[in-house]
Amino acid sequence: MKNNIFPKKSTTKEQILGTLKAMKAKDAPWQTGKVFAYIYKPSEDVTALINEAYTLYLSENGLDPTAFPSMLVLENEVVRMAADLLNGNEQVVGNFTTGGTESIILAVKTARDYARQHFPHIKSPEIILPHTAHAAFYKACHYLDLRPITVPVDKNTFQAIPELMEKAITPNTILLVGSAPSYAQGVVDPIEDLAAIALKHKLLFHVDACVGGMFLPFAKNLGYNVPKFDFSVEGVTSMSMDIHKFGYAAKGASVILHRNADLRKFQLFAHSGWAGYSIVNTTVLSTKTGGPLAACWATLKYIAAEGYQNIVTQTMEGTQKIIEGVTKIEGLKVLGKPVMNMVAMAADGLSVFRIADEMKKLGWFLQPQLATETSQENIHFSVILPNVPHVDTMLVDLERCVSKIKADADENMLEDGNNGLLTAVMGMLQNADSQTFAQLEQLVGMENGQLPENMELINSLLNALPVAERDFILKEFMNRLYC
Numbered sequence: 001m002k003n004n005i006f007p008k009k010s011t012t013k014e015q016i017l018g019t020l021k022a023m024k025a026k027d028a029p030w031q032t033g034k035v036f037a038y039i040y041k042p043s044e045d046v047t048a049l050i051n052e053a054y055t056l057y058l059s060e061n062g063l064d065p066t067a068f069p070s071m072l073v074l075e076n077e078v079v080r081m082a083a084d085l086l087n088g089n090e091q092v093v094g095n096f097t098t099g100g101t102e103s104i105i106l107a108v109k110t111a112r113d114y115a116r117q118h119f120p121h122i123k124s125p126e127i128i129l130p131h132t133a134h135a136a137f138y139k140a141c142h143y144l145d146l147r148p149i150t151v152p153v154d155k156n157t158f159q160a161i162p163e164l165m166e167k168a169i170t171p172n173t174i175l176l177v178g179s180a181p182s183y184a185q186g187v188v189d190p191i192e193d194l195a196a197i198a199l200k201h202k203l204l205f206h207v208d209a210c211v212g213g214m215f216l217p218f219a220k221n222l223g224y225n226v227p228k229f230d231f232s233v234e235g236v237t238s239m240s241m242d243i244h245k246f247g248y249a250a251k252g253a254s255v256i257l258h259r260n261a262d263l264r265k266f267q268l269f270a271h272s273g274w275a276g277y278s279i280v281n282t283t284v285l286s287t288k289t290g291g292p293l294a295a296c297w298a299t300l301k302y303i304a305a306e307g308y309q310n311i312v313t314q315t316m317e318g319t320q321k322i323i324e325g326v327t328k329i330e331g332l333k334v335l336g337k338p339v340m341n342m343v344a345m346a347a348d349g350l351s352v353f354r355i356a357d358e359m360k361k362l363g364w365f366l367q368p369q370l371a372t373e374t375s376q377e378n379i380h381f382s383v384i385l386p387n388v389p390h391v392d393t394m395l396v397d398l399e400r401c402v403s404k405i406k407a408d409a410d411e412n413m414l415e416d417g418n419n420g421l422l423t424a425v426m427g428m429l430q431n432a433d434s435q436t437f438a439q440l441e442q443l444v445g446m447e448n449g450q451l452p453e454n455m456e457l458i459n460s461l462l463n464a465l466p467v468a469e470r471d472f473i474l475k476e477f478m479n480r481l482y483c
C-alpha cells in the first residue's frame with residue numbers, strides 16, 4: 001500500500017450506495033428517454049425481472065458447464081431461441097457471448113482456424129468487409145492478425161456492392177462479411193447475392209445481425225419490407241445477434257451461431273497441459289458470471305414474440321416520424337433508406353456537430369458519426385421504446401436548433417477561421433511524441449483530460465483529419481483518461 005490509496009477500513013453500505021448514486025448523476029441521462037444511443041431500456045416490469053434473474057445467477061460461474069449444468073441448459077435454450085428466430089434448422093449451433101464484439105471475434109477466429117486446417121497454404125489470410133461493416137471486424141483482425149480488405153459501398157444506398165465484393169476475393173480470402181443491418185445507416189446488405197458469391201468461391205460468409213437479429217424478424221411479420229438475411233439463405237455460414245440491444249436483455253448478452261457443429265469446432269479452445277485445471281472454452285472469457293445469461297433467458301421468455309412484435313410496432317412508428325420530421329426540416333436529410341429503427345441524419349451547409357451540441361443543451365443526447373469515404377458526417381438515432389413518447393418534442397427542438405444555427409454567422413468552426421487549427425494539428429501530428437497530445441489538448445480547450453461542454457470544435461477537427469490521425473488522437477486520449 002505504497003500510497004495509502006487502498007481502503008484500510010470498511011465504508012458503510014449507505015455511504016457506498018450514496019456515492020455510487022451520486023456519481024451516476026453525471027452520466028448520460030438515459031432515464032429521461034432523451035438519449036438516442038447506447039441504452040436499450042425495456043419497460044419497468046422487464047427491468048425488475050432482469051434485476052432478479054441477474055442477481056439469482058450473479059455468483060454462478062460459466063467457466064465449467066459440468067459444475068453448473070443449469071447454465072448449460074439456459075445457454076442452450078437461448079441459442080435454440082436465437083437460431084429459431086433466424087430460421088436456423090436443428091443443425092445450427094451457437095454460444096452465448098458477452099456482446100456483439102465477442103461474437104464477431106469468435107466468428108472471425110472460426111474462419112481463421114477453419115482456413116488453417118482446410119487451406120494451409122494461405123499465409124496471409126484476408127477477410128472482405130463492406131465499408132459499413134462494424135469496427136468490431138477490424139478489432140478482430142487486429143487481435144487475430146488477419147488482413148481486413150475494405151470494399152466501397154453504394155454511396156446512395158450504403159449497401160455492399162456484390163460485384164466489388166467478388167472482385168476483392170483473392171487466393172488469400174477466408175471470409176466474406178455482410179450486415180443486417182449496418183449500424184451507421186441501418187441498411188441491410190444484399191445478403192442473398194453475397195451468399196451466392198461465397199458459395200461460388202467456397203468461402204465462409206458471416207452475417208452480422210447484431211442489431212437486426214432481434215428486430216428484423218418481427219418487422220417482417222408486421223409487413224415491413226425486410227430482405228432475406230438469415231440462415232434461410234444458403235451460403236450464410238455464421239451469424240452474430242445481440243440480445244442486449246433490441247432484445248432488451250441486460251448488457252453482456254449476444255449469440256454467435258454457426259451453420260453446423262463442424263464449423264463451431266474452430267471456435268473452441270482447450271488447454272489441459274498447464275499446471276492447473278483443464279481449460280475448455282467456447283468463448284473468449286473463462287470465469288464469467290451467470291447474471292447476463294439468466295437475465296437474457298428470462299427476458300426472452302417474458303417479452304416473447306408478442307411483446308417484441310409490439311415493441312417493434314411502436315419503435316417503427318417513432319422511427320417513421322423521425323424520418324418524416326427530419327426530411328421536412330430544410331437542410332437536413334436521412335442517409336439511405338433505413339430498414340429498421342436506426343437512422344442517420346446528415347445536414348447540408350450546417351454543422352451536425354453543432355446540432356448535437358445545441359440539442360444537448362436541451363437535454364437530448366444524439367450520437368455524432370464522423371465523415372468517412374462513404375458518407376458525410378451525420379447524427380445517428382437508435383430509436384428504443386422509451387424514446388417513442390419523446391419523438392415529437394425532439395423534432396420540435398431539432399427544428400428550433402437548426403433555425404438558431406442558421407441564424408448564426410459562423411456556421412462551421414473549421415471552415416470559418418479555424419482552418420489554421422487543422423493545419424497546425426496536422427503539422428504537430430507529423431512528428432508526434434508524448435508532448436503532442438498535451439499541446440493538442442490546449443489547442444482545443446481541454447483541461448486535465450476533461451472534454452468541453454461544446455464538442456463541435458473537437459468533432460469538426462476529428463472529422464477533417466485522416467483516419468490514421470484520428471485513431472492516433474483517440475488512443476492517446478483514452479490512454480490518458482484511465483490511470
Ligand SMILES: Cc1ncc(COP(=O)(O)O)c(C=O)c1O
Pocket residue numbers: 098099100101102104134136179181182183208209210211242254
Ligand atoms: C451491427 C453491429 N455489429 C456489432 C456491434 C458490436 O456490438 P457490441 O457493442 O455489443 O460489442 C454493433 C454495436 O452497435 C453493431 O451495431
